[in-house]
Structure formats: structure tokens, C-alpha cells
Amino acid sequence: xxxxxxxxxxxxxxxxxxxLAAPVGWLVVIYLGSLALxxxxxxWDTETFTNDVVRNxxxxxxxxxxxxxxxxDVALRTIAMAALVTLADAILAFxxxxxxxxVARPRTREILVVAIxxxxxxxxxxxxFAWNAMLLDDGFISWFLGPLGLGPPGDKVGLWLTFTYFWLxxxxxxxxxxxxxxxSSLLEASGDLGARSLRTFWKVTLPLAFPAVxxxxxxxxxxxxxxxxxxxxxxxxxxxxxxxxxxxxANLPVAAAFAMVPIVVMTVYLVLARRxxxxxxx
Amino acid sequence: xxxxxxxxxxxxxxxVYVVIALLAATSCGGDDDESxxxxxxxxxxxxxxxxxxxxxxxxxxxxxxxxMVNLVIWAGYADKSWAKTFTQQTGxxxxxxxxASSDDMVDLMGSGAYDGVSASGDxxxxxxxxxxxxxxxxxxxxxxxxxxxxxxxxxxxxxxGQGYGVPHGRGPNLLVFRKDKLPAGxxxxxxxxxxxxxxxxxxxxxxxxIADAAVYLKATQPDLxxxxxxxxxxxxxxxxxxxxxxQRPQIAKYWDGTTYATQVTTFKSGETTVGTTWPYxxxxxxxxxxxxxxxxxxxxxxxxGWSDTWMIAKKxxxxxxxxxxxxxxxxxxxxxxxxxxxGEAPSNEKACALTKDKEHCNTYHATDEAWxxxxxxxxxxxxxxxDDRGDVCKTYEDWKAAWTEIKG
Numbered sequence: 001x002x003x004x005x006x007x008x009x010x011x012x013x014x015x016x017x018x019x020l021a022a023p024v025g026w027l028v029v030i031y032l033g034s035l036a037l038x039x040x041x042x043x044w045d046t047e048t049f050t051n052d053v054v055r056n057x058x059x060x061x062x063x064x065x066x067x068x069x070x071x072x073d074v075a076l077r078t079i080a081m082a083a084l085v086t087l088a089d090a091i092l093a094f095x096x097x098x099x100x101x102x103v104a105r106p107r108t109r110e111i112l113v114v115a116i117x118x119x120x121x122x123x124x125x126x127x128x129f130a131w132n133a134m135l136l137d138d139g140f141i142s143w144f145l146g147p148l149g150l151g152p153p154g155d156k157v158g159l160w161l162t163f164t165y166f167w168l169x170x171x172x173x174x175x176x177x178x179x180x181x182x183x184s185s186l187l188e189a190s191g192d193l194g195a196r197s198l199r200t201f202w203k204v205t206l207p208l209a210f211p212a213v214x215x216x217x218x219x220x221x222x223x224x225x226x227x228x229x230x231x232x233x234x235x236x237x238x239x240x241x242x243x244x245x246x247x248x249x250a251n252l253p254v255a256a257a258f259a260m261v262p263i264v265v266m267t268v269y270l271v272l273a274r275r276x277x278x279x280x281x282x
Numbered sequence: 283x284x285x286x287x288x289x290x291x292x293x294x295x296x297x298v299y300v301v302i303a304l305l306a307a308t309s310c311g312g313d314d315d316e317s318x319x320x321x322x323x324x325x326x327x328x329x330x331x332x333x334x335x336x337x338x339x340x341x342x343x344x345x346x347x348x349x350m351v352n353l354v355i356w357a358g359y360a361d362k363s364w365a366k367t368f369t370q371q372t373g374x375x376x377x378x379x380x381x382a383s384s385d386d387m388v389d390l391m392g393s394g395a396y397d398g399v400s401a402s403g404d405x406x407x408x409x410x411x412x413x414x415x416x417x418x419x420x421x422x423x424x425x426x427x428x429x430x431x432x433x434x435x436x437x438x439x440x441x442x443g444q445g446y447g448v449p450h451g452r453g454p455n456l457l458v459f460r461k462d463k464l465p466a467g468x469x470x471x472x473x474x475x476x477x478x479x480x481x482x483x484x485x486x487x488x489x490x491x492i493a494d495a496a497v498y499l500k501a502t503q504p505d506l507x508x509x510x511x512x513x514x515x516x517x518x519x520x521x522x523x524x525x526x527x528x529q530r531p532q533i534a535k536y537w538d539g540t541t542y543a544t545q546v547t548t549f550k551s552g553e554t555t556v557g558t559t560w561p562y563x564x565x566x567x568x569x570x571x572x573x574x575x576x577x578x579x580x581x582x583x584x585x586x587g588w589s590d591t592w593m594i595a596k597k598x599x600x601x602x603x604x605x606x607x608x609x610x611x612x613x614x615x616x617x618x619x620x621x622x623x624x625g626e627a628p629s630n631e632k633a634c635a636l637t638k639d640k641e642h643c644n645t646y647h648a649t650d651e652a653w654x655x656x657x658x659x660x661x662x663x664x665x666x667x668x669d670d671r672g673d674v675c676k677t678y679e680d681w682k683a684a685w686t687e688i689k690g
Contacts, residue, residue: 048665048677050408051389073690137551233541248389
């Protein structure tokens with residue numbers, strides 16, 4: 001026991017490895033390993049009749065998703081929706097987070113945090129069906145928009161609204177944290193130098209909070225990219241998640257090949273986000 | 283620790299992770315599938331399942347200690363009203379999972395977590411070929427004797443003389459329409475295909491629906507010479523896919539075996555006015571308060587349909603309860619109940635006397651074989667056309683790829 005402890009004392013790497021071995025082992029073997037197994041099916045085939053996966057190494061599945069137009073259309077549609085949802089959430093979340101971080105009294109702030117987190121406790125499906133009901137032609141949303149002269153929301157607009165609602169807490173909290181971190185002394189200094197509140201906001205607060213916005217956008221973008229329940233329920237359109245989900249039993253290799261697309265998109269997104277400082281703001 | 287040392291550690295670590303991940307993947311990939319080619323040839327399949335009793339008394343005894351049966355079903359096949367009686371009689375609790383489609387059922391049975399399944403004809407042969415189900419020893423299901431002869435020894439439930447399940451019942455996929463939006467005497471699939479109800483269609487979400495397009499083309503484009511809607515050569519297939527692509531923008535909502543309740547909602551609200559359905563949903567619509575004003579009919583062009591068979595998993599964890607369930611669900615009383623509840627033709631002759639509605643068997647044509655001539659039971663498309671065209675027909679893989687493309 002003494003020898004082990006003196007060994008560890010002299011070798012800080014040994015302490016680190018010992019500490020991290022279990023969680024890293026879990027991450028690598030169970031998470032990354034199983035992910036690798038699943039994605040490896042992208043290079044295989046299915047037996048035509050039984051749907052069994054046969055390990056013939058080939059690139060046909062990638063050829064199929066590159067050649068068949070539908071996969072490109074679905075990917076672009078999903079990325080566009082993810083971008084629009086991220087934009088809407090950023091615009092909605094910023095004022096709320098700003099109010100919570102810089103204006104509200106501590107008591108109000110606590111209540112607001114609880115209020116924002118509460119929807120996350122409600123079941124996903126309950127919220128989904130609630131929005132589905134609200135978006136019906138004679139539902140709440142069209143009743144609400146009626147006096148404004150707008151008709152019932154189309155499928156895509158309805159889906160965009162639903163996604164925006166679902167992921168809003170994930171955008172509010174990082175921005176709130178980011179804004180809280182800005183020392184008031186900076187804002188006071190800006191005022192002392194002659195900038196009025198709008199200029200201070202534009203030149204000091206916003207640039208400092210931007211990494212936090214990017215951090216929040218990681219959640220909204222990735223969650224929209226992968227969702228397969230809401231598009232089926234509300235929009236009746238195929239998104240990347242629904243295509244992968246539908247293909248998983250019918251044609252697992254094609255689903256696996258197509259699953260690489262959101263992975264590549266998110267990798268690029270995360271690299272960009274890191275450049276913009278999002279990881280420091282999380 | 284200096285930044286340089288950290289950097290080296292990080293890259294070394296990343297390399298280690300990647301290597302371990304690849305090793306784990308390649309080594310663990312060994313046992314997920316056996317040589318798929320030979321399972322089709324395993325004809326000497328035994329009805330023996332580990333743990334199964336040798337005779338009825340033993341089965342009943344062992345079932346009490348098993349305590350439950352885990353089934354994949356079509357929605358409505360195991361309602362409380364008869365499942366509870368089963369539990370009281372046998373001590374087996376009935377736990378169910380609705381299958382969205384035959385593909386879903388094949389997939390679920392492949393997981394090995396379920397004891398039995400109510401498989402339609404397009405799933406049965408795939409399950410048999412995959413080796414997921416065992417043949418049935420009919421001595422242990424005495425009610426099988428009373429099943430209609432027309433449902434026994436069919437190509438979809440019997441392979442090499444061995445029966446692989448007990449027939450549950452059969453039914454057609456019907457045309458359903460709102461009585462206030464379409465004329466009362468509507469008896470053709472035309473409103474679903476010709477654009478007259480654009481934006482208001484409710485369609486079954488599964489590649490097998492391509493067969494419905496083929497059924498319509500069989501009647502409206504006889505020069506395509508479609509005989510069997512599941513065996514389509516390139517020309518017939520392309521015509522069906524074109525028709526479906528034309529229909530796609532007209533569809534308001536899809537539905538499947540797990541989202542059938544949304545079809546009731548959309549017909550109720552008028553979001554959909556016409557579509558394909560199972561009699562189960564029409565029963566649900568009639569039971570709404572107030573009842574949804576719909577009518578359903580088997581159109582004159584014919585329709586697709588399904589003939590379902592209860593099968594038992596080869597590796598069932600509760601084989602005794604499953605055998606008792608198979609015998610129970612085809613018993614006259616239970617078969618009558620499920621046939622009325624779902625809206626299908628029962629498989630047991632004696633059930634006809636026990637239905638609440640004495641006309642049930644007549645309404646659902648249980649004994650009228652001529653009526654079923656233009657009901658094309660769900661079947662799995664294979665390359666062998668089964669006639670003098672040879673092996674040129676599209677396989678189910680082609681159907682699946684086309685379906686993704688059609689949905690767009």
C-alpha cells in the first residue's frame with residue numbers, strides 16, 4: 001500500500017490515469033465502441049429477403065445517399081430548420097437572459113430560473129402532442145393569429161415554432177450564465193468613457209456574451225438536427241432523424257451511412273463554435 | 283504542468299481512444315449475425331422450445347410459474363376485455379407492444395425480447411427465414427382444429443409442411459371517407475389518387491403501400507398487365523412509384539400501427555377527408571361522442587389486406603404462456619371478441635355463433651371466399667415473379683428505397 005502511494009506521489013500522470021481510467025474506459029468502450037459498431041454497418045449490406053445485416057465491406061450505401069436526391073434534400077431541409085430554430089431561439093432568449101442576469105432582483109431571478117427549467121420536467125411527448133393540438137387548423141395558434149389576418153400556420157412554420165419552444169431553455173441558460181459573468185465594472189467603465197447604454201450594449205455586452213450565445217446554439221442546432229419525433233408528428237415531412245429512424249429496421253446500413261451526415265455537420269459546427277470561444281463560455 | 287506536456291498527452295490519449303474503439307468494434311462485431319444464407323435452408327426445424335411443457339397439463343402448470351407473456355401485436359389485438367380473462371384463467375399477465383408495421387414487427391422480434399407476435403403475411407416468411415420463430419405443435423393448441431380450412435396451410439404460414447403459427451383472422455384495408463365531404467355511394471379508390479381531395483389524404487406510412495398503387499393501376503391501366511400487386515417488374519413498379527409521387531403533395535397526414543389514433547383525430551377535425559384505414563379505426567371513429575361521420579368500403583378495384591398469424595419466438599422466455607395465449611386467442615369466445623373489436627373476419631368457425639352482432643361473420647365475409655378474391659394479402663415482394671417473367675421483379679429493398687424517395 002505504501003509503495004503504491006509513494007509511486008503515485010512521484011508520478012502525477014499515474015494519479016491522473018488512475019482517476020480517469022473508469023470514466024474514460026466507460027466512455028470509450030461503451031459509448032464510442034457501440035457508436036463505432038453502429039456506424040460500421042454503413043460499410044455493410046443487407047440480405048434482401050430477411051433484412052439481416054451481412055458483412056460485405058462496400059461503399060454502396062454512401063453511393064446511394066450521394067446519388068439519390070432525396071437524401072440531399074432531407075439533409076438541407078434539416079440543416080435549414082436547425083439554423084432557423086437557432087436564430088429564433090437566440091433572438092428570444094437574449095432579452096430574457098439579459099433581464100435575468102442584469103436587471104432582475106435576486107428573488108425574481110430565482111423564480112425565473114425555476115420557471116424556465118420547469119418545462120424540461122414535462123414529458124417530451126406531452127409537450128409534442130400539446131403543440132400538435134395547438135397547431136391544428138382550428139387550434140389555438142390559428143385562433144390567436146386570426147385577428148391579425150394570418151391564416152393557420154403551415155406545417156413547416158408550425159414545426160419551427162414547436163422546435164423553438166422546446167429548445168428555448170437550452171439557449172436561455174448558457175446566455176444567462178455568460179451575461180452574469182460580465183463584471184459590472186466593465187459596463188461602468190464604458191459609461192464613464194462616455195458611451196450611453198445602447199452603445200455599451202452593442203460594443204461591450206454583446207461581444208462579451210457572444211460566445212455564450214454560440215454555446216447555447218450548439219444545443220438548439222444539434223437537438224433540431226437529430227430530432228425524429230416532432231417532424232413526423234407535426235410536419236409530416238422527412239428530416240434526417242426520421243429517415244434514419246425509418247431505415248433502421250428496413251435498411252440499417254443505409255441508415256448508418258446517412259447517420260454520418262449529421263455527425264460530420266456537428267463536427268464542423270463544434271470546430272467553428274470552439275473557434276468562437278463557446279467552450280470557454282459553457 | 284506545462285502546456286506542451288498537456289498537448290502531447292492529449293494527442294496520445296486521442297490515439298489510444300481511437301485504437302481501443304476500433305478494437306472494440308471489430309472484436310465485438312463477431313457475434314451479431316450468423317451466416318444468413320443458410321437459415322433459409324433449416325427445414326428440419328423443431329417445435330421444441332427450451333422450457334416448453336410436453337403436454338397440455340405440463341404447459342398449464344409451467345405457465346403459472348412463468349407468470350407473463352410478452353407480445354408484439356397489431357393495435358387492438360389484446361384488449362383488456364379478453365386479455366384479463368386470459369390472465370385469470372392461466373395466471374399469465376399479458377404485456378404488449380404495438381407494432382407500427384410489419385417491418386417494425388420483424389425488427390422487434392429480431393431483438394429477442396418478445397415471446398410472440400401477430401404477424402401479417404408479409405412478415406411471417408421473413409421471420410421464418412431469419413430463424414426468429416419456431417414451428418407450432420398443433421397438438422398443444424387444440425382450438426386449431428376449428429380454424430377455417432381456408433386459412434390453414436397457406437404459403438405464408440406453412441413452410442415445408444410445417445405450420446408456423448395459428449391463424450388469427452383476416453381483414454381488408456378499407457377506403458374511409460367523410461360522408462359529408464364525399465358522395466355516399468363512393469366505391470372507388472379514385473378520390474385517393476386523382477387529386478379531387480388534395481391536401482386531405484390520410485395514408486398508411488409503409489413501403490407496402492406501393493401495392494395499393496399497383497392495385498389501383500391494375501384496374502385503371504390494364505395495359506400494364508399487373509396481376510399480383512406484390513410482384514411488379516420495372517415498368518409496373520415505375521408506374522406505381524410515379525402515381526405515388528403525384529399523390530405525395532396531396533397527403534395531409536400519414537399513419538401507422540402506433541399512430542392510428544391520430545387518424546381518428548384528423549378525420550374528426552376534418553383535416554383529412556379520405557384515406558386508407560383498418561376497420562379498427564372506423565370502429566373507434568364510430569365510438570366517438572359524437573360519432574365521426576365516416577363510411578368505409580372495399581372499393582370495386584379491390585384492395586390490399588392482411589391475414590394474421592400468431593407465431594412464437596424460438597427463444598421465447600415464456601413459451602408456456604405463449605402457447606396458452608395462442609390457443610386462447612383462437613378459442614371461439616376470444617376470437618369472436620377480438621374480431622368484433624377490431625373489425626375483422628375471425629379464424630375460428632365457432633366464433634361466428636358467439637359474436638354480439640349475429641351478423642358479424644356475414645358483414646365481414648368470414649366464410650365468403652369469393653369476396654376475398656380481390657383482397658391481396660400483404661406479402662413480401664421478392665425477385666422471383668412467380669410466373670413466366672422470371673426473376674425480374676422488384677424486391678422489398680427496392681420498395682423501401684423507393685418509399686424514402688416518394689416521401690421526399
